[in-house]
Amino acid sequence: xxxxxxRWRLGLTATAFVVAAGLVPAPAHAEDVTDYAITVDPSVQGxxxxxxxxxxxxxxxxxxxxxxxxxxxVQNRSFEYSTADNTSYTPLTSWAVDGTGQVVNxxxxxxxxxRNYLSLGAGSSVTNSGYNTGIHVEQGKKYDxxxxxxxxxxxxLTVTLQDADGxxxxxxxxxxxxxxxxxxxxxxxxxxxxxxxxxTVGSAAAAALDMVSLFPRDTYKHQPNGLRKDLAEKVEALxxxxxxxxxxxxxxxGSMEDYSEASNxxxxxxxxxxxxxxxxxxxxxxxxxxxxxxxxxxxxYEYFRFAEDIGAMPLPVVPALVTGxxxxxxxxxxxLLKRHIQDALDLVEFANGPVTSTWGKKRAQMGHxxxxxxxxxxxxxxxxxxxxxxxxxxxxxxxxxxxxPDITVVxxxxxxxxxxxxxxxxxxxxxxxxxxxxxxxxxxxxxxxxNNNRYxxxxxxGPKVFLGEYAxxxxxxxxxxxxxxxxxxxxxxADIVKLAxxxxxxxxxxxxxxxxxxxxxxxxxxxxSANYEVQKLFMNNVGDRVVPSEATGTPSLLAPIxxxxxxxxxxxxxxxxxxxxxxxxxxxxxxxDFSGDASKWTHTGGGSWSVQDxxxxxxxxxxxxxxxxxxxxxxHDYDMHVKATKKSGxxxxxxxxxxxxxxxxYWWNLGGWNNTQSAVEQAVDGGKSTLISKAGSIETGxxxxxxxxVRGRQVTLYLDGKEWGSFKDDKPAEPFRQVATLDKxxxxxxxxxxxxxxxxxxxxxxLGGAKVxxxxxxxxxxxxxxxxxxxxxxxxxxxxxxxSGVAKKFTYTFPANSITFLRxxxx
Numbered sequence: 001x002x003x004x005x006x007r008w009r010l011g012l013t014a015t016a017f018v019v020a021a022g023l024v025p026a027p028a029h030a031e032d033v034t035d036y037a038i039t040v041d042p043s044v045q046g047x048x049x050x051x052x053x054x055x056x057x058x059x060x061x062x063x064x065x066x067x068x069x070x071x072x073x074v075q076n077r078s079f080e081y082s083t084a085d086n087t088s089y090t091p092l093t094s095w096a097v098d099g100t101g102q103v104v105n106x107x108x109x110x111x112x113x114x115r116n117y118l119s120l121g122a123g124s125s126v127t128n129s130g131y132n133t134g135i136h137v138e139q140g141k142k143y144d145x146x147x148x149x150x151x152x153x154x155x156x157l158t159v160t161l162q163d164a165d166g167x168x169x170x171x172x173x174x175x176x177x178x179x180x181x182x183x184x185x186x187x188x189x190x191x192x193x194x195x196x197x198x199x200t201v202g203s204a205a206a207a208a209l210d211m212v213s214l215f216p217r218d219t220y221k222h223q224p225n226g227l228r229k230d231l232a233e234k235v236e237a238l239x240x241x242x243x244x245x246x247x248x249x250x251x252x253x254g255s256m257e258d259y260s261e262a263s264n265x266x267x268x269x270x271x272x273x274x275x276x277x278x279x280x281x282x283x284x285x286x287x288x289x290x291x292x293x294x295x296x297x298x299x300x301y302e303y304f305r306f307a308e309d310i311g312a313m314p315l316p317v318v319p320a321l322v323t324g325x326x327x328x329x330x331x332x333x334x335x336l337l338k339r340h341i342q343d344a345l346d347l348v349e350f351a352n353g354p355v356t357s358t359w360g361k362k363r364a365q366m367g368h369x370x371x372x373x374x375x376x377x378x379x380x381x382x383x384x385x386x387x388x389x390x391x392x393x394x395x396x397x398x399x400x401x402x403x404x405p406d407i408t409v410v411x412x413x414x415x416x417x418x419x420x421x422x423x424x425x426x427x428x429x430x431x432x433x434x435x436x437x438x439x440x441x442x443x444x445x446x447x448x449x450x451n452n453n454r455y456x457x458x459x460x461x462g463p464k465v466f467l468g469e470y471a472x473x474x475x476x477x478x479x480x481x482x483x484x485x486x487x488x489x490x491x492x493x494a495d496i497v498k499l500a501x502x503x504x505x506x507x508x509x510x511x512x513x514x515x516x517x518x519x520x521x522x523x524x525x526x527x528x529s530a531n532y533e534v535q536k537l538f539m540n541n542v543g544d545r546v547v548p549s550e551a552t553g554t555p556s557l558l559a560p561i562x563x564x565x566x567x568x569x570x571x572x573x574x575x576x577x578x579x580x581x582x583x584x585x586x587x588x589x590x591x592x593d594f595s596g597d598a599s600k601w602t603h604t605g606g607g608s609w610s611v612q613d614x615x616x617x618x619x620x621x622x623x624x625x626x627x628x629x630x631x632x633x634x635x636h637d638y639d640m641h642v643k644a645t646k647k648s649g650x651x652x653x654x655x656x657x658x659x660x661x662x663x664x665x666y667w668w669n670l671g672g673w674n675n676t677q678s679a680v681e682q683a684v685d686g687g688k689s690t691l692i693s694k695a696g697s698i699e700t701g702x703x704x705x706x707x708x709x710v711r712g713r714q715v716t717l718y719l720d721g722k723e724w725g726s727f728k729d730d731k732p733a734e735p736f737r738q739v740a741t742l743d744k745x746x747x748x749x750x751x752x753x754x755x756x757x758x759x760x761x762x763x764x765x766x767l768g769g770a771k772v773x774x775x776x777x778x779x780x781x782x783x784x785x786x787x788x789x790x791x792x793x794x795x796x797x798x799x800x801x802x803x804s805g806v807a808k809k810f811t812y813t814f815p816a817n818s819i820t821f822l823r824x825x826x827x
Contacts, residue, residue, distance in 0.1 A: 033759060033760045033761070033762045033813065034554065034555075034736075034757070034759050034760070034761055034762070035761075035762050035763075035764075036551060036552050036736055036761050036762070036763040036764070037551065037552045037763065037764045037765075037766070038549060038550070038551045038738055038751070038753070038763055038764070038765045038766070039549060039550050039551075039766045039768065040547055040548070040549040040740050040749070040751070040765070040766065040767050040768050040770070041547070041548045041549065041768045042547055042742075042749070042767065042768050042769070042770045043768060043769075044547075044548045045545065046492075046545055046546030046547055046548045047492075047493070047494040047495035047545065047546045048494065048495070048544070048545050048546075049491065049494040049542055049543055049544055049545060049546065049741060050241070050494070050498055050499075051241050051542075052241030052242045052313050052498070052499055053241055053490075053491070053494060053497075053498070053499065053500065053542055054238075054240060054241055054499075054500055054501070054535070054538060054539045054542065055240040055241045055242030055243060055244065055312060055313070055315070055499060055500070055501045056235055056238060056240045056242075056243055056244070056312070056501055056502075056505055056518075057243075057244040057245075057248075057468060057469060057501040057502070057503045057504070057505060058243060058244070058245045058246065058303070058505050058506070059245075059246065059247045059248030059249075059250060059503065059504055059505070060246060060247065060248075060250060060288060060290070060294060060298075061247075061248065061249075061290045061504050061506075061507075061513055061514055062290070062504065062506060062507035062508055062511055062512050062513055062514060062517060063131070063292065063507075063508035063510075063511035064504070064505065064506035064507070064508070065294065065295075065297075065298045066292075066293070066294065066295050066297065066298070067131035067132075067508055067511065067523075068228065068231065068506050068508050068521065069227050069228055069231050069232065069298060069506060070227065070228070070295075070297050070298035070302075071215055071216055071219045071220075071226050071227055071228045071229075072213060072214070072215060072295070072297055073130055073131075073135045073136070073143070073199070073214040073215065073216070074094075074128050074130065074135075074199060074212055074213055074214050075093075075094035075128060075129070075130055075131055076091075076092075076093050076094045076095065076128075076293070077128075077211055077212050077213050077295065078114055078116065078117075078210055078211050078212075078281070078285070078295070079091045079092065079095075079103045079116040079117060079118050079210065080114070080115065080116050080285040080293065080295070081093040081094075081293050082267060082287070082293070084267035084268055084287045085267070085287045085288065085291070085292055085293040086291050086292055086293075089293070090103075091103035091116055094128055094129050094130070095118075095126055095127065095128055095129075096126070096127045096129070097120075097124065097125075097126050098124060098125045098126070098127070098202075099120075099121050099123055099124025099125060100120075100121030100124050101118055101119065101120045101121055101124050101126055102118070102119055103116050103117070103118055103119075104116065104117055104118070104119045104208075108208065109210075110148055110181050110210045110211070110281060111281065111282055113259060113282055113283065113284050114210060114211070114281055114282065114285075115265065115285075116210075117208050117209065117210040118208065118209045118210065118212075119206070119208055120201075120203050120206065120207050120208070120209055121206055122203065122204065122205050122206045123203075123204065124202065124203065125158075125200050125201060125202030125203070126200070126201055126202075126209070126212075127198050127199065127200040127201075128198065128199045128200075128212065129198055130197065130198070130199070130523065131508070131510075131511075131523050132195070132508070132509075132510050132522045132523035132524075133195050133196050133522075133523060134163065134194070134195060134196040134197045134198060134523070135161070135196075135197035135198065135199055135214065135523075136194070136195045136197065136523040136524040137161065137168055137169070137188075137190040137193065137194055137197050138190055138193045139190050139191065139192045139193045140189065140190065141189070141190055141216065141217065141218060142187055142188065142189050142190075142216075142217035142218075143161070143169070143187070143188045143189075143190065143214055143215065143216055143217065144185065144186075144187055144213075144214070144215045144216075144217055145159055145172065145185065145186045145187065145188060145199075145213065145214050146183055146184065146185045146186075146211070146212075146213045147159075147174070147183070147184055147201065147209055147210075147211060147212045147213065148181050148182070148183050148184075148209070148210045148211045148281060149174075149176045149181070149182065149184055149207055149208060149209050149210075150176065150178065150179050150180055150181050150182070150207070150208045151176045151178075151179060151203070151205055151206065151207040151208070152179045152206070153179075153205060154175070154176055154177055154178070154205065155175075155176040155203050155204060155205040155206070155207040156173060156174075156175055156176075156203070156204045156205070157173070157174040157175070157176060157184070157201055157202065157203050157207070158171055158172075158173060158174075158200075158201075158202045158203075158204075159171065159172045159173075159174060159186055159199070159200070159201050159202075160172075160199075160200045160202075161188055161190070161197055161198070161199055161200075161214075162197065162198055162200065163194045163196040163197050163198060164196065165194075167191065168188075168190055168191060168192060168194055168197050169188035169189055169190050169191055170188070170189070170191070172186035172187075172188065173186075174186055176203075176207055181208075181210075183211075183281075187217075188214075195522075195523055195524040199212070199214055210281070211280070211281045216228075216229075220232035220233065220306075220309070221309055223305065223309075224367075225280055225297065225302065226302075227298075227302070227306060230521075230525075230526045231506065231519065231521060231526055232306065232309075232310075234519050234526060234528065234532070235306075235310060235505070235519075236309070236310045237536065238532075238535060238536050238539045238540075239310075239311070239539050239540055240310060240312045240501075240539060241312060241313060241499070241539075242307075242312050242313040242314070242315050242376075242499060242501070243303065243306065243307040243310070243312040243313070243314055243315065244315045244316075244317065244378070244468055244501055245303045245314075245315070245316060245317070246271050246300075246303065246316070246317070247271060247289075247317065247381060248289075248317075248381060249289045249290070249324070249325035249381070249382075250270070250271040250288065250289050250294075251270060251271050251317050251318065251319050251380075251381045252270060252319055252320065252322065252323050252324045252325065252380060252381045252382065252383060253270060253289045253323050253324065253325050253327050254268045254269045254270045254287070254289065254323070254327075255268055255269045255270065256269070256270055256319060256321050256331050256333075256336055256340065257269060257336070258272065258274075258275075259275055259284035259285075259286070267285070267286065267287050268286075268287045269286050269287075270319040270323075271286070271294075271319070272319070272340075272343065273299075273300040273316065273318065273343065273347055273350075274343060274346070275296055275299075276296040276298075276299025276300050276301075277299050277300050277301050277350070277362065277366065278362070278366070280295075280296075280297050283295070283296040283297070283299060284296060289325065290513045290514075291513065292511070300316065300347075300350070301363070301366050301368070303316070304351060304368075304372040304374075305368065305372075307372070308372060313373075313375060313376065314351065314372055314373075314374055314376075315376045315377070315378060315410075315499075316347065316374070316377055316378065317377075317378035317379070317380075317381055317410075318340070318343065318344050318347065318377065318378070318379055318380075318396075319340060319380065319381075320379050320380030320381075320383065320389055320392050320393055320396065321333075321336065321337050321340055321392050322380065322383045322385050322388050322389045322392060323383075324380075324381060324382045324383045324384050324385075324414075324415065325382065325415075326673070326674050326676075328384045328385055328676060330385055330388035330389075330392075337392065337395065340396075341395060341396055341399045342399075344377065344379070344396055344399070344400060345399060345400065345403055345404075346358075346359050347359075347374075347377070348374060348377065348400065348403075348404050348407060350362060350363050351363070351371065351372040351373075351374035352371040352372065352373065352374050352404075353371070354371075355369050374407070375406070375407065375408060376407070376408045376409075376410055376436075377400065377407055377408075377409055377410065378409075378410040378412070378438060378466075378468075379393050379396045379397070379409060379410065379411065380392075380393060380411070380412055381412060381438075382412060382414055382415040382440055383412065383414060383425075384414060384415065384421055384676065386414060386421055386424045386425035386428055387424070387428070389412075389425075390411075390425075390428040390429075390432060393409075393411055393432075393434075394432060396409065397409040397434075408435050408436060409434075409435065410435070410436045410437070410438050410466055411425075411429050411432075411434040411436070411437050411438065411463075412425070412437060412438035412439070412440070412468075413425040413426050413429065413437050413438070413439050413440075414440075415440055416440075416441055416690055416693065417439065417441035417443065417451075417454075417690070418690060418691075418692065418693060419677070419679065419690065419692070419693030419694065420677070420693065420694045420695050421677070421693075421695065425437075429463050430459075430462050430463065433463075434463045435463060435464065436463055436464045436465070436466050436498065436499075437463045437464070437465060437466065438466045438467075438468040439465055439466070439467050439468065439470075440467075440468055440469035440470065440503075441469070441470055442469070442470065442471050442472075442473060443470075443472060443473070443687070443688070443689040443690075444472060444473055444682070444683070444684045444685075444687030444688060444689045445472040445473070445474070445478055445479055445481070445482035445483075445684070445687060446482070446682075446684045446687070446689065446733045447472070447689035448472050448482040448483055448485060448486040449482050449485050449486075449733035449734060449735060449737075449756060450731035450732065450733050450734075451486065451489070451731070452485055452486055452488065452489035452734065452737055453489060454486075454489060455489065455490070455493035455496045455497055456489075456492075456493060458493070458496045460495065460496065464496060464497075464498045465496050465497045465498065465499075466498060466499040466500075467490065467497055467499065467500040467501070468499070468501055468503070469501065469502075469503035470483075470486075470500070470501075470502060470503065471483070471502055471503060471504075471516055471531065472516075472687065473516065473686070473687035473688070474515075474516050474687065475515065475516040475517070475520075475529045475530060475531060475788055475789075476530060476785065476786050476787060476788050477530040477781075477783040477784065477785055477786070477787045477788075477795075477796045477817065478756070478785035478786065478817075479516065479530065479531060480529075480530040480531050480533065480534040480781070480796065480819070481534075481754060481756035481785065481817060481819065482756060483502070483531060483534055484534045484537075484538070484737075484754045484756075484781075484819045485734075485735070485737040485754040485756055486737075487500075487534075487538055488737045488738055488739035488752060488754060489737070489739075491538075491542075491543075491546060491739045491741060491752075492546060492739050494546055502518055502531060502535050503518075504517045504518070505517070505518050505519060506518070506519050506520075506521065507519070507520050507521070508520075508521055508522065509521065509522050510522060516529065516531060517529065518531050518532045518535065519532055520790075520791075522791070525791050527789055527790060527791050527794070528789055528794070529788075529789055529796075530781075530783070530787065530788065530789055530796035533781055533789075533796050533797060533798060534781065534819060536798075537779060537781060537798060537819065537821060538752075541741075541743075541750055541752070541779070541821050541823070542741065542743075543741025543742050543743045543748075543750050544741070544742060544743060544744045544745075545741065545742045545744070546739065546740070546741055546742075547740040547741060547742050547749060548740075549738060549739065549740040549751075551736065551737070551738045553732070553734055553736065554732075554734060554735055554736055554757070558713065558730060558732070560636040560637060560710075560711075560712045560713060561636060561657075561658045561666070561710055561712070561713050561715065561729065562633065562634055562635060562636040562658065562660070563633050563635060563657065563658035563659040563660045563664075563665060563666075564629050564630060564631035564632055564633050564635060564659040564660075565579070565581055565590065565629065565630060565631050565635075565640050565655075565656060565657050565659060566627050566628060566629035566630070566654075566655070566656030566657070566659045566665060566667070567579075567601075567616065567618075567627070567628050567629075567642065567653075567654070567655060567656065568605060568618075568625060568626050568627040568628070568654035568655075568656060568667065569607065569618045569623070569626045569649070569651070569653065569654060570624050570625060570626075570650075570651050570654060570669075570672065571621065571622060571623070571624060571649050571650040571651055572618075572621060572646060572647075572648070572649030572650060572651045572652060572653075572671075573617070573618060573619050573620065573621040573646075573647040573648045573649050574617070574618055574644060574645060574646050574647055574649075574652070574653055575612070575615040575616065575617045575618075575644070575645045575647055576594075576615065576616045576617075576642055576643065576644050576645075576653075577593065577594060577614065577615045577616070577642070577643045577644075577645075578593055578641065578642065578643045579591065579592045579593075579630075579640075579641070579642045580640070580641045580642075581631060581635075581638055581639065581640050581641075582638060582639050583635075583637060583638050583639075584637040584638065584639075584711065589631065589632075589635060589638060590630055590631050592616075592630070593614065594611050594614050594615055594616045595614055596611075597611060598610075598611050598616055598628075600630045601616070601628040601629065601630045602628060602629055602630065603627075603628045604627050604628070604629060604662045605623075605625045605626040605627035605628070605662075606620070606623040606624060606625060606626050607619075607620040607623035607626030608620045608623070609626070609628055615645075616628075617647070619647075621647075621648045621649035621650075622649075625654075627654075627656065627662065627665075629656065629659045631659075633659065633660050633661070636710070636712075637710060637711055637712065638710055639707065639708070639709050639710075640655075640657055640707065640708045640710075641705070641706070641707050642655060642706050643703055643704070643705055643706070644670075644703070644704050644706055645701065645702065645703045645704070646671070646698050646699065646700045646701070646702070647700065647701070648700065650674055650675060651671050651672055651673075651674065651675050651698070652669075652670040652671020652672065652675060652678070652697070652698030653668075653669075653670045653671065653698065653704070653706070654667045654668070654669055654670075654672075655667060655668045655670070655706050655708065656668075657708050657710060657715075658710070662686075663683055663684070663685045663686040664683060664684055664685060665682075665683050666680060666681070666682050666683070666691075666715070666729075667680070667681055667683070668680050668706070668708065668717055669681055670696075670698055670704070670706070670719070671696070671697055671698030675697045675698060676695065676696075676697065677693055677694060677695050677696060678693065678694055678695075678696045678724075679691075679692060679693030679694070680692050680693075680715070680717070680725075680727060682729065691727050691729060692725050692726075692727045694724070694725065704719060704720060705718075705719070705720050705721060706718070706719060707721075713728055713729050713730045714726065714727075714728045715727055715728075715729070735754075735755065735756040735757040736753075736754070736755055736756075736757070736761055737753075737754045737756075738751065738752060738753045738754070739752050740752070743823075746823075746825075747825060747826050748823045748824060748825060748826070749767070749770060749772065749823075749824045749826055750821060750822070750823050750824075751765065751821070751822040751824065752819075752820075752821050752822075753814050753819070753820045753821075753822075754818075754819050754820075755814040755815065755816065755817070755818050755819075755820075756817065757816060757817070758785075758816050758817065759816055760813050760814065760815055760816050761813065761814040761816075762811065762813045763811065763812055763813070763814060764809070764810075764811050765809070765810055765811065765812055766808070766809050767807075767808050767809070767824070768808075769808055770808065770826060771808075771826060771827045772806055772807070772808065772824050772825060772826055772827060773806065773824070773825035773826075773827060774804055774805070774806050774807065775802055775803065775804050775806060775825070776802070776803045776806045776822045776823060776824045776825075777800065777802060777822075777823040778800065778801045778802065778803050778820065778821070778822055778823075779798050779799070779800050779820070779821045779823075780798065780799050780800075780801070780815070780818055780819070780820045780821075781796060781797075781798055781799075781818065781819040781820075782799075782815045782816075782817055782818035782819070783795050783796045783817065784817070785817050803822065806822075806824055
């Protein structure tokens with residue numbers, strides 16, 4: 001994920017779907033009906049759809065692993081939390097000591113890779129608060145406690161589960177018998193249900209403790225060191241074709257060194273699979289890119305096992321030694337590169353090798369002598385340095401293909417759907433004859449409605465596409481509608497798009513770094529987002545082959561880009577001067593040299609603006625989106641000039657045009673993404689999409705002349721008198737989309753229709769002479785476009801029904817704001 005900046009805002013209103021793109025439909029009311037036609041041609045064979053078309057991407061973000069899918073209930077169980085993970089952390093984060101106790105890092109540790117342990121004084125105790133509100137237990141269920149301990153003269157440990165109202169289970173006694181590390185266990189049966197539990201370990205004598213653990217007995221498929229059942233079952237219910245793991249920015253950020261004395265026990269490393277296998281007490285710890293600790297209790301073995309359990313193809317991603325996600329550094333250490341290439345080869349052996357091989361033996365020792373049937377491996381993730389990345393990727397690919405010619409090695413195209421990095425990466429991928437390219441993008445709902453045909457023009461003889469991460473910016477049903485409309489285009493292009501996964505998968509509601517997310521949870525409950533329901537509907541009704549079909553579009557009229565102008569900054573202090581806006585005939589609409597006050601401007605964002613020495617200055621170098629605007633939102637066909645100077649901070653300038661309100665505008669983002677690139681972004685109800693981008697940076701203290709020319713829906717941009725770029729924002733945000741597929745197993749023709757507007761769609765459907773039964777099974781998702789599922793309410797949920805009017809030609813009215821799947825039996 002490209003996450004130097006969280007770009008999510010509020011979603012897109014249903015009526016804004018078409019208005020934002022400059023479409024002016026007839027006024028829509030709840031009773032309105034728009035007429036469409038769908039023509040299906042079953043005589044023509046469309047693209048084959050692979051069983052792995054749709055899958056899931058697991059990244060440890062939003063506490064998706066520890067405190068999430070990994071079922072461990074104790075937080076910071078091995079006292080390894082550090083300021084390297086989060087500046088607020090200490091080794092006793094989530095612990096409270098009663099009496100005397102301290103975390104020690106010395107030669108008395110449990111093992112070399114588990115550096116810290118707790119030295120607990122006689123008559124003292126230590127209590128863990130778990131995640132969220134505490135440790136969740138359910139009445140009558142069993143919980144398995146374990147601890148590694150030693151005590152010079154032996155010690156009696158008392159282990160209790162309790163909350164503010166008293167005990168949650170009968171206390172357990174554990175006798176530590178020797179002054180060498182050993183594992184001790186006990187089992188609790190909860191006497192009542194609580195989400196506020198605490199686990200306490202007390203010792204009568206001085207003792208050393210490590211790996212203090214509490215697991216529910218009832219993990220997913222009752223696996224040891226297992227997964228939280230409700231979360232795993234939600235993934236299983238999707239019937240995903242693949243599982244991509246472990247990231248994401250975890251893979252391509254941080255040091256590429258190992259966790260050893262040679263690296264001084266480096267705590268900010270890229271995710272390296274060998275750190276995450278073997279006995280959990282011997283696994284490394286690491287800082288998580290998203291600001292917390294990774295215990296690696298959930299590691300590569302558990303990922304492979306989970307993929308197998310849900311019937312999904314495993315798709316691991318390894319670092320390419322080029323960092324991304326705002327770090328953008330290439331490692332030039334040849335020995336380190338060779339070590340990582342060997343690690344990739346060893347990973348294939350770990351997954352597929354016989355038990356007689358070095359790494360196949362380790363897999364077998366962990367409990368899985370049979371291979372995991374690895375067929376794909378990703379190298380790298382969203383690298384912003386495509387030339388450096390490709391040089392290293394080729395070395396990985398050559399080594400893997402030489403030893404394992406049946407493995408598909410997946411490349412990528414950077415962190416966005418367009419721009420200079422994207423174009424360069426794709427050119428290099430084509431030249432290198434890469435098999436598959438991983439694309440990632442997070443855009444507004446409007447973008448997804450506008451780009452249904454994105455893959456129609458891709459080269460059928462070039463690399464295939466793995467759409468590894470995508471989402472519109474929100475968890476409301478309107479976001480699901482836009483994604484569903486886009487997914488009909490993915491299916492139609494199933495010969496190009498071979499794999500696709502929404503991202504991110506999980507979010508713990510109390511530890512959120514990124515949204516939207518597909519499944520939300522806390523320590524006692526989980527719930528499906530509207531986006532999840534969309535994904536589930538598509539994944540459970542894929543079909544085996546596309547049946548060619550066409551549909552009429554929504555009547556519309558393109559209007560020019562209209563709006564006022566604006567100035568803003570992001571984590572930067574900047575000064576603006578000499579603003580001049582003229583219409584197409586040269587008449588002045590706005591002029592301001594800030595020789596007086598700034599009364600013409602309205603401050604709608606953050607930051608601190610003031611007039612200083614004849615310039616309009618934003619002085620807060622930490623504030624984000626500091627927008628001020630001026631002018632008439634009805635302006636169109638105009639030229640804007642402004643002089644801008646960066647004073648300090650991380651980025652450059654934000655010069656806005658087409659400003660309608662705080663959530664709807666365009667801005668030229670000069671020196672964005674930590675001053676690494678410039679782009680034009682469009683915001684629709686707060687959700688942003690990139691229209692054009694180029695690499696580049698802004699110098700501090702230098703004055704830049706910025707000019708923007710708006711004509712109709714064509715925009716041309718000039719920097720210091722030279723044309724920087726241009727674009728035409730004329731793609732209609734078509735709200736009515738469809739695709740048809742054939743399920744060979746059942747013989748069903750599946751007609752999938754998305755109606756992302758506030759009027760019903762009365763549709764004449766022509767099945768092209770297909771012999772069909774008169775009844776169809778109908779699954780419908782429909783809700784208010786702003787509806788959001790929560791722990792207590794589920795307004796977005798599928799409804800099933802039967803439609804009895806099916807014929808070779810028939811009419812069906814698709815509800816407003818709906819996704820409808822018709823499964824039609826063929827005779």
